[in-house]
Structures are given as C-alpha cells and as structure tokens.
Amino acid sequence: MRNAGKREPNVIPGFGITLGFTTFFLSAIVLLPLSAMVFKTAGMDWSRFVEVIASPRALASYRLSFGASLVAASVNMVFGFALAWTLVRYDFPGRKLVDAIIDMPFALPTAVSGIALATIFSANGWIGQYLEPLGIFVAYTPLGITVALTLIGMPFVVRTVQPALQEVQRDLEDAAETLGAGRFYVFRRIIVPTVLPALLTGFTLAFARAVGEYGSVTFIAGNKYMETEITPLLIIFKLEEYDYAGAAALGFVMLAISFVMLLAINLLQVWGRRRMMVSR
Amino acid sequence: MAGPSSHADVSAELATRPGHTNLRSTLVRWLLITISLTFLGALLAAPLVAVFAMALEKGWEAYFSSFADDATRASIRLTLITAAIVVPLNTVFGITAAWCIAKFEFRGKSILITLIDLPLAVSPVVSGLIYVLLFGLNGWFGLWLQDHDINIVYALPGIILATMFVTFPYVARELIPLMQQLGNDEEEAAITLGAGGWLTFFRVTLPRIRWGLIYGVILCNARAMGEFGAVSVVSGLVRNLTMTMPLQIEALYNEYNMVGAFAVASVLSLLAVATLIIKTLVEGRTGYRRR
Numbered sequence: 001m002r003n004a005g006k007r008e009p010n011v012i013p014g015f016g017i018t019l020g021f022t023t024f025f026l027s028a029i030v031l032l033p034l035s036a037m038v039f040k041t042a043g044m045d046w047s048r049f050v051e052v053i054a055s056p057r058a059l060a061s062y063r064l065s066f067g068a069s070l071v072a073a074s075v076n077m078v079f080g081f082a083l084a085w086t087l088v089r090y091d092f093p094g095r096k097l098v099d100a101i102i103d104m105p106f107a108l109p110t111a112v113s114g115i116a117l118a119t120i121f122s123a124n125g126w127i128g129q130y131l132e133p134l135g136i137f138v139a140y141t142p143l144g145i146t147v148a149l150t151l152i153g154m155p156f157v158v159r160t161v162q163p164a165l166q167e168v169q170r171d172l173e174d175a176a177e178t179l180g181a182g183r184f185y186v187f188r189r190i191i192v193p194t195v196l197p198a199l200l201t202g203f204t205l206a207f208a209r210a211v212g213e214y215g216s217v218t219f220i221a222g223n224k225y226m227e228t229e230i231t232p233l234l235i236i237f238k239l240e241e242y243d244y245a246g247a248a249a250l251g252f253v254m255l256a257i258s259f260v261m262l263l264a265i266n267l268l269q270v271w272g273r274r275r276m277m278v279s280r
Numbered sequence: 281m282a283g284p285s286s287h288a289d290v291s292a293e294l295a296t297r298p299g300h301t302n303l304r305s306t307l308v309r310w311l312l313i314t315i316s317l318t319f320l321g322a323l324l325a326a327p328l329v330a331v332f333a334m335a336l337e338k339g340w341e342a343y344f345s346s347f348a349d350d351a352t353r354a355s356i357r358l359t360l361i362t363a364a365i366v367v368p369l370n371t372v373f374g375i376t377a378a379w380c381i382a383k384f385e386f387r388g389k390s391i392l393i394t395l396i397d398l399p400l401a402v403s404p405v406v407s408g409l410i411y412v413l414l415f416g417l418n419g420w421f422g423l424w425l426q427d428h429d430i431n432i433v434y435a436l437p438g439i440i441l442a443t444m445f446v447t448f449p450y451v452a453r454e455l456i457p458l459m460q461q462l463g464n465d466e467e468e469a470a471i472t473l474g475a476g477g478w479l480t481f482f483r484v485t486l487p488r489i490r491w492g493l494i495y496g497v498i499l500c501n502a503r504a505m506g507e508f509g510a511v512s513v514v515s516g517l518v519r520n521l522t523m524t525m526p527l528q529i530e531a532l533y534n535e536y537n538m539v540g541a542f543a544v545a546s547v548l549s550l551l552a553v554a555t556l557i558i559k560t561l562v563e564g565r566t567g568y569r570r571r
Contacts, residue, residue, distance in 0.1 A: 010384060012467050013477040018380035022392070025373050029444055030398055033410035036420055040413050079319045086316040090309055098317065100560045104324050107499065107552035109506025110404075111526035112545040115533050116327035119334060126326060151323050183305070212403025215508035215526070219533065232405035232509065239409070239513065244418055251406045251413075258401040262394065 041252040044245050052249040061231040068142055069210035072149035077203045080157025088165040105152045110215025117148055118219040140222030148216040153206030164198035197272025204268060208261035331549045335542035346543040354520040355528035363504045366443045371497050374451025382459035399448045408442045408513025434516030442510040447503045454496030455489060462488055495562045502555045506548050
C-alpha cells in the first residue's frame with residue numbers, strides 16, 4: 001500500500017462524495033439488514049434462544065457442519081498444496097489449462113455443482129458405481145457433504161498458497177543443498193516455514209466458506225433428519241414453519257461464526273505479512 | 281504465474297539444476313502431478329463434463345425442447361432481469377468504493393474494506409434470511425409494506441436485494457488492489473494540468489483499470505445469475521414468477537426431469553466457462569493476478 005498520507009495535500013477530487021456514497025450503499029444493503037437480524041435475536045426470550053440454538057437437532061447440525069468443513073478444509077490443505085506446488089514448480093502439458101480450471105468453483109453456480117456431484121456419486125453414477133461395491137457410500141451421507149465442501153473450498157487454498165510458494169527463495173534451497181541438506185530437510189526448514197501462514201489462511205478461508213455453504217450440499221446430502229442436516233438447512237426449515245425468531249437465532253449463531261472466522265483470517269494475514277518482512 | 285515469463289522461468293531453473301534430474305526427483309515430480317491432476321479431475325472436471333453429458337443424454341432435440349418449457353423460459357427471463365439490475369448497481373458501487381479507498385487515506389479505511397468483504401463471509405442462507413426478517417410480514421417494515429400493498433419478500437425486489445448482497449464485493453475487490461498498485465501519479469498530473477474529476481476518471485483512470493473492471497463485472501454477473509441459497513430463501517418459489525434459473529434447476533431435478541435440469545445447468549456452466557476464459561485473457565493482458 002502506498003503511503004499517500006505523507007505526501008502534499010491530495011489534489012484528487014471526489015473524496016467526500018465517493019466516501020458518502022460507499023458508506024450509504026454499504027449501510028443500506030449490508031449493515032442495516034444484518035443488524036435487523038441481530039436485533040430480532042436480541043428481542044428474543046433468553047430461554048427460548050437457548051432452546052433453539054442448543055436443541056439436539058441444532059447440535060447435530062453444528063457437529064455435521066463443523067466436522068465436514070474441517071475434514072474438507074484439511075483435505076484441501078493437503079491436495080491444495082500439492083496442486084499449488086505442481087503449478088509453481090513443474091512444467092507439464094496443459095499446465096495453463098489446469099491453472100485456469102482451479103477457479104471453476106468460484107464461477108460455477110452451487111446448484112449446478114450440487115446436482116452434478118449428486119449424479120456422479122449416486123449408486124449408478126460415474127464414480128459412485130465403483131465406490132459402492134467397496135462399501136463406500138457417498139451420496140446422501142456425511143461423506144457426500146464433505147466431497148461437496150471440498151469442491152467449493154479447493155480454490156481458496158491453491159490461490160493463497162501459490163503466490164507464497166513463488167516467494168520461496170530458490171537460492172536459499174540451493175545453498176542448503178550445497179551444504180549437504182537433504183531434500184526433506186530443505187522442505188521442512190525452508191519451504192514449510194515460508195508457506196505456513198498462507199497455508200493456514202487458505203485452510204481458514206476454505207473452512208469459513210464451507211461452514212455456510214448450502215447450494216452444493218443440499219442435493220448430495222439427502223437431508224435426512226438429524227443425520228445429514230447442515231445448519232443452513234435448519235434455517236430454511238424454520239422459515240418454512242414460519243418460525244422467524246427461531247430462524248433468526250440460528251442465523252445469529254452462523255453470523256457469529258462468520259465474524260470469528262473473519263477475525264482469524266485477518267490475524268493470520270497480519271502474522272504472514274510480518275513473517276515475510278522478517279525473512280527479508 | 282505473475283506474468284507470461286513464468287513458464288520460461290520454470291524450464292530455465294530446472295535446466296540449471298543438474299542435481300534435480302535424478303531418478304528420485306523425477307519420480308516425485310510425476311507422482312505429484314498425477315495426484316494433483318486426479319484430484320482435480322474427479323472433483324472439478326468430472327462434474328462439469330457430467331452436466332453436459334446428462335443434458336444431452338436424450339439427444340439434441342430433447343435438449344433444445346427443454347428450453348421451450350414456459351416455466352424454464354420464465355426463469356431465464358427473471359435471471360436476466362435480476363442481473364441487468366444488480367450488476368450495474370454493484371459496478372457503480374465498486375468503482376466508487378475503489379476510488380475512495382485507493383485514492384485517499386482516511387481513518388477507518390481497513391474497517392471499511394472488511395465491511396465491504398463481509399457478504400463473502402456470510403452464509404448465503406443468512407444473506408436471504410436477513411431480508412425476510414426486514415421486509416417479511418413480521419419484519420421491521422412488514423406491516424407498513426402490507427398497508428401500502430408493496431411486496432418485497434417472495435417477489436422480484438427481494439430477489440434483487442438478496443442477489444445484490446451476495447455479489448456486493450466482487451467489483452470493488454477487483455478494483456481496490458489494482459488501483460492501489462497503479463498509484464495516483466497520473467491522475468495527479470491530469471488534475472494539475474487542469475482536467476476535471478470526470479475527465480480524469482474517464483480519460484486517465486478508466487483505460488488503466490479497464491481489464492480488471494471487465495473481469496470484476498463478469499464475475500459479479502456469473503455470481504448474480506448463479507446465486508442459489510440466498511435467492512431460494514427470499515423467492516417463495518412461485519412458478520413462472522419468482523423462480524430464477526438455479527431455483528428452476530432444483531425444481532426440475534426434484535421432479536426427476538434430469539434432461540431439463542441439466543439443460544438449464546449447462547447454460548450456467550457455459551457462463552462459468554466463459555467467465556474463466558475471460559479471466560485468463562485479462563490476466564494475460566495485465567500480467568496482474570487477482571487475489
């Protein structure tokens with residue numbers, strides 16, 4: 001970021017009007033509606049609030065949403081790192097294409113990936129037909145939910161790790177190897193420390209996105225009572241029962257989780273930037 | 281992949297590293313490439329190919345006739361109307377916000393950036409829920425709206441608001457880092473030489489941020505047309521009236537009309553593929569990578 005504050009008075013016009021418009025639009029579209037939900041929850045009876053957010057069904061949904069998101073983000077951390085490594089360090093036919101297709105989950109509507117995954121992993125689907133004889137059931141199970149969450153979280157890990165891997169100083173690796181360090185030692189002592197903040201940021205981004213995801217999950221989940229119901233789905237059920245307060249309470253829990261995630265991501269990025277500066 | 285030169289860098293680096301061409305490193309290299317590509321193929325390529333395979337399962341005729349359906353046509357129309365309203369509004373907002381954030385220093389700037397990004401962290405279902413709570417019958421404005429016979433939730437305005445919330449940050453996020461990177465010097469020169477604010481924006485700034493802006497708008501459009509969770513909460517699912525394309529996909533899928541569902545899905549998939557192609561072209565032109 002440029003340090004414009006220390007320069008002569010800014011001659012560029014439009015500060016007041018752009019800041020005013022930005023703040024107004026942001027308040028009208030984002031902040032006002034979000035605070036409406038917070039106030040709706042605040043107006044609720046405390047015991048009723050606890051009853052909704054700590055009901056066995058809600059607890060089961062948190063376990064599922066968190067568990068599946070955690071597994072999905074971990075899988076992405078491993079494969080996302082491998083993918084980023086492959087793209088940065090190796091040259092192979094189709095590298096450009098692979099690099100472009102990574103962003104697919106950003107652009108593809110969740111309903112589309114949802115029905116496609118449910119079809120591929122169903123009993124007679126392209127992949128499902130080979131897995132079911134092995135006793136692996138993906139469609140309509142928590143495993144299926146994890147697959148969907150892995151799909152939508154994947155680009156977050158690859159796209160945060162990729163630039164960090166490019167930052168790794170190759171001459172440092174060469175120096176270490178000249179001094180007799182093995183490949184694994186170099187990996188552990190030079191590459192991992194440089195990439196770690198980015199890897200954790202990518203993990204958290206993928207996790208945060210997965211916890212709130214609805215579209216790609218709902219088709220492959222099958223939405224079985226207490227078994228494959230994610231938290232966003234419970235909000236939809238509450239709305240269908242016209243239980244607006246209950247929906248608001250669950251929405252409030254999800255919003256609180258989002259804020260914690262945002263905070264974690266910001267802290268991780270600050271930590272990463274600081275480490276980057278020390279290493280230079 | 282910061283620029284077009286990185287491809288050459290990889291080979292040049294490998295060529296100067298004789299120690300890296302031994303058997304073990306070649307093995308590791310091909311193993312990693314295979315694992316990565318298998319993972320990508322099963323998770324990303326297979327669903328995409330499946331969409332088109334399922335849509336064309338009963339031939340081209342069945343594929344095209346699924347677009348003759350009234351409800352499907354209505355959903356396409358609604359999606360186009362929604363995007364036509366949401367994308368320009370979010371574009372104007374994105375440019376304004378980026379101008380304000382990239383060109384000036386002020387207190388609370390980082391809070392403003394975080395708040396603009398906030399919709400990305402919120403679950404789509406919550407994004408829809410907040411508008412139901414605000415404008416629904418027992419919401420803050422619910423009774424007033426009913427007295428004045430205005431429908432927001434379960435009608436077009438609700439769909440537009442929810443879509444706007446979800447796609448709110450995209451243009452701004454593209455432009456802010458790009459404009460910060462470009463700096464103020466050229467604009468300052470133009471202003472000092474007597475150009476007005478608008479002239480400076482259109483003749484100096486816009487040509488330089490053009491490609492980033494194009495990608496931001498196109499990504500915003502793809503997300504606006506494809507939004508499912510938020511819209512499904514506010515839509516009320518009235519056939520022919522409040523069903524967007526993603527909701528129509530769900531309805532057809534639940535009726536076991538697979539060709540119909542995947543035919544609509546294939547249109548949105550083509551849009552996604554086009555978005556990625558444009559992104560790649562834009563990156564090739566600017567050498568600038570989106571974060």
